[in-house]
Amino acid sequence: MTSERPAPTATPRQLRRWRQYLADERAEAAVYRELAERRSGEERQILLALAEAEGRHEAHWLALLGDRVGRPRPVALRTRILTLLARGFGSVFVLALAQRAEARSPYERDEDATETMAADEAIHGEVVRGLAARGRERLSGTFRAAVFGANDGLVSNLALVLGIGATGVSPQTVLFTGIAGLLAGALSMGAGEYVSVRSQRELLDASRPDPEAQSALPHLDVDANELALVYRARGMGEAAAAEHAARVLATLHLDSDDVEASGVDPHEALGSAWGAALSSFCFFASGALIPVLPYLLGASGVAAVVIAASLVGVALLGTGAIVGLLSGASPLRRALRQLGIGLGAAGATYLLGLLFGTTIA
Structure with missing residues (x-):
């Protein structure tokens, strides 16, 4: 009160x-x-x-x-x-x-x-x-491809650039290696997303009820009720399947159980194969470009390493915060987790480059 x-x-x-x-x-x-x-x-x-x-x-x-x-x-x-x-x-x-x-x-x-x-x-x-x-759920397909693409581009190309740079090769070699990594990774990510989403959609299509089965409903033997077998195959118990089949026969409308309770079609949640591929390609390329920028602008040695790692760190914080916001979790915690994982992976590759190479000029 x-x-x-x-x-x-x-x-x-x-x-x-x-x-x-x-x-x-x-x-x-x-x-x-x-x-x-x-x-x-x-x-x-x-x-x-x-x-x-x-x-x-x-x-x-x-x-x-x-x-x-x-x-x-x-x-x-x-x-x-x-x-x-x-x-x-x-x-x-x-x-x-x-x-x-x-x-x-x-x-x-x-x-x-x-x-x-x-x-x-x-x-x-x-x-x-x-x-x-x-x-x-509607956003998950394309968004997943975009976030993973950007994150993979940031981390993998930073690791590649730092690892190669730590061996003591010339800045031009590091630059060309980074550009090659950008193109190879973006094409690989785009092709992989296309195949993945396309395959998932085909699997879902194979599980959908055949629309032509609707025409068979008026001719079914009500006493034998073969339709009950359909629902038993989908996981219903015998009694529940028989009851559900009887309701369907009464309305002569074959229902579909491929739409979740949220009302979002699984196909819609996956997104289109071309959309996922293009999104993954573009976001991987944009992420992979960031570690290469210092070398494109003429930086070299320790300065290029510090600038590249700093730029990637800021971008990782951004992608982590966005994931946190969308998931309803703490944006700061997700951002720091993304930063730690990304720079940790790049740092390990850099140390390997130092171990097997010479030194930064």
């Missing part, structure tokens, strides 16, 4: 906290309304319901503050970023950020918030997780 009058014993610190909560609730409701404007159907209704729930929380803090609302407080930085992204994009990135924001709700530890409000925030996180999951 919300209070009708401000608490008489409210301290200045409490008032500041209540005002901050009020500002944040208003901003979060605005985020969900902005997202709803770019959605339709069920997703729109869900987002509007979330905005309405944030409005109830807003009313709680208004009731506690009473005539002490004061000047509007600035909203938290993450909420401002969410609002801007929702207005500009309305994408899965915004939902992923909203999921993290809901998970960080302080209401469970705040005695001035009700248990209902704390429970609301926990459930809101799961609701947003479900909405974001749809976008993640």
Whole structure:
């Protein structure tokens, strides 16, 4: 229950906290309304319901503050970023950020918030997780190829350039080696992604029910009910298969179980073979170009190594943070993990180059 009058014993610190909560609730409701404007159907209704729930929380803090609302407080930085992204994009990135924001709700530890409000925030996180999951699945095919392509290009070509450079060869040799690694890796990644996605799509097609089987339904022996065997082959028990087959025969509509409960077709989640191949090629090439840049610009020796490693480090932090955002995890932790793995692999190759070569000029 919300209070009708401000608490008489409210301290200045409490008032500041209540005002901050009020500002944040208003901003979060605005985020969900902005997202709803770019959605339709069920997703729109869900987002509007979330905005309405944030409005109830807003009313709680208004009731506690009473005539002490004061000047509007600035909203938290993450909420401002969410609002801007929702207005500009309305994408899965915004939902992923909203999921993290809901998970960080302080209401469970705040005695001035009700248990209902704390429970609301926990459930809101799961609701947003479900909405974001749809976008993640639609994005997963091409996004996977892009992220893995960029990361592989960064790490593999940095390792190649540092390893060759550590042997003491000329900067021109390192440059040409890096360019060769870029082209060979990009072509290999593109071809590999095409074959991989194409093969997966063909396997899925082979598992789809044959549309022509629909025409056989009116002629089936209802008593023998051969259709039940179809559902038993898909994993149903004998009784459940017979019951399901009877319903299908009653409607004469052969259903398909190849669409997941999320409503995303597995083919859509995979993406197109050409899209994955092109994405992988371009992102590998763009990642692999970064370690070569210092040599293209005339740098050599230790300076080129430091510049290349620094540029790749920044790029690895960026790709790691993006993966963290989309997965609803900590962007900083994912960024540091990506950085550690990438530079660790390149460093090992560099040490091998020193071991088998001479020295950097």
